[in-house]
Amino acid sequence: MADIPHDIRFALTEFDRSQLPEPQRELHGEAFQEAVREYFTKRFQPYGGAAHIAVSEELVILRWTGKAEPAPLASQAADQLREGDTDKGIALLRVALQRDPNDPDALYNLGMALGDRGEANEAIRLLHQLTTSHPHYPGANVALGVANARAGKWDDAIAAFRVALERDAHDGLARKNLGAALAQMDLLEEALEHLKAAVVLLQDDPEAWLNLGMALEQTGVTAEAETAYRRVIALDKTGSLAERAEQRLTRISSERFTGEDSGELREDAVAHLVDALKRFASMTDGQVRDLTFEIAMLGSKGLSIRSREPVHTLRNLPGKFSGLELLCLEYAGFQRIDPSVDIGIDLSAEYAEAERRA
Structure with a gap:
């Protein structure tokens, strides 16, 4: 089978100069265009095929010719994301979507990656497309809910999490995130219902226990909140979640310290x-x-x-x-x-x- 060319085009002004080596970031004109071309050539070298990059004063055109049956680009990109090379992973995912705009793995991974990078609107668009074109894709509705939550769109986030639970009532991640979103909206009674179910389904998830502890604390059930926070510390050891749990335990203890034995010296x-x-x-x-x-x-x-x-x-x-x-x-x-x-x-x-x- 013949190789198949895949083109991507974007404005040169959209290129993030921080991706270039520091000495090249202030280049202009043809020198800058050449630096951009070299950057993308190196990016695509490890993936076989051939990358043809044309850079003009206004436009970047990438034509990547892959083999007839290469390893799926979305899988390669996911590997790059796991290894911490976000820029390379995102670049490959964009190529994958250029080849197939409804590639479910590419939609999911690119949506998650952009959400992690703070690009909430595009993340929401991609994940909404995923839930529409592949409604049963694992984790799609939870991912869409998380993206909306990051953007502060709590009603949309809650709706997405509810859809996930309609599809699978035992989805611990959906329960955890729905409970946290409901707590943000001060719907604490229903929030606690989902958060208590979440820690049963995700017994070793420190974030689930932290969410439960915070909701319990909001309702004034401090003894149970303390138990949840201690569980966070046991699971997360010296991580950031453990630090947050310790701070909340200290606050509870401080309030108790100043409130008990009223009128009497400690x-x-x-x-x-x-x-x-x-x-x-x-x-x-x-x-x-x-x-x-x-x-x-x-x-x-x-x-x-x-x-x-x-x-x-x-x-x-x-x-x-x-x-x-x-x-x-x-x-x-x-x-x-x-x-x-x-x-x-x-x-x-x-x-x-x-x-x-x-």
């Missing part, structure tokens, strides 16, 4: 504040400042005050400390160097008592 906090004042008595203002700022930075990354176990260490102070101890050290430190700073928890009554006892 004796554990008083004791730690007394210890902090005694430590500071032999330290200079500069030493106290360095220590306080170190604790503040540690707290910004998710300092837990739930555990009373001494698990934290500091550069500027020997020993191990619990989250509550560090909180008290930070509060006392700012009271000395800048009392106007608000660390988010009011320990003024405990601090006054600690000053009296120290």
Whole structure:
């Protein structure tokens, strides 16, 4: 079978100069045209066939002649996306769609890739085309829903997720994303229904547990929310989702800390504040400042005050400390160097008592 030519055309002004080596990004005229031609020639070399690139002052024309039965371009592109070469993957997917505008794999992967890159409108268009031309393509409606959610089109996102669930009531990803979208719209009762089903279907998905925890927290069910957040931390370890879960656990604990025993002093906090004042008595203002700022930075990354176990260490102070101890050290430190700073928890009554006892 003869080779089949496939053409792509686009305006030279649409070419992203950041794809060129830095010394070539400021080129103009024929030198720039040649740099663009070389760029696309190198891009297509690994895929067999021949790439013929014509670049004029206004237009780029790509003619890629593939073999009669090459490996599917959409599959090659998906490999490039998985390896992190987004530009190459997207370029190949565009060639695949030039060859077959309804290639379902190309529509799906290009829609997902563009959505990840923030090009929401084109992603939505491609994924809508996919759900229309291939309504049973796996994950198509979920992908369309995610693209709409990224664009803030929550009603369209919810509609797409509902279609996915109509096709498969056990689609965990559809449940997870529908629940999150409903929570965004403050439809919490239905959101919780789907999010609770999602963590059953996706037991090891930290994002599903995080979504559930946030919805539970919104409804005031903090004990169950804490359980969900701990599950996120166990699954994600030191990832960004675990950090978000830890921050939310800290906030819940902080609110509980300031709300419980109303009208009474927290004796554990008083004791730690007394210890902090005694430590500071032999330290200079500069030493106290360095220590306080170190604790503040540690707290910004998710300092837990739930555990009373001494698990934290500091550069500027020997020993191990619990989250509550560090909180008290930070509060006392700012009271000395800048009392106007608000660390988010009011320990003024405990601090006054600690000053009296120290």
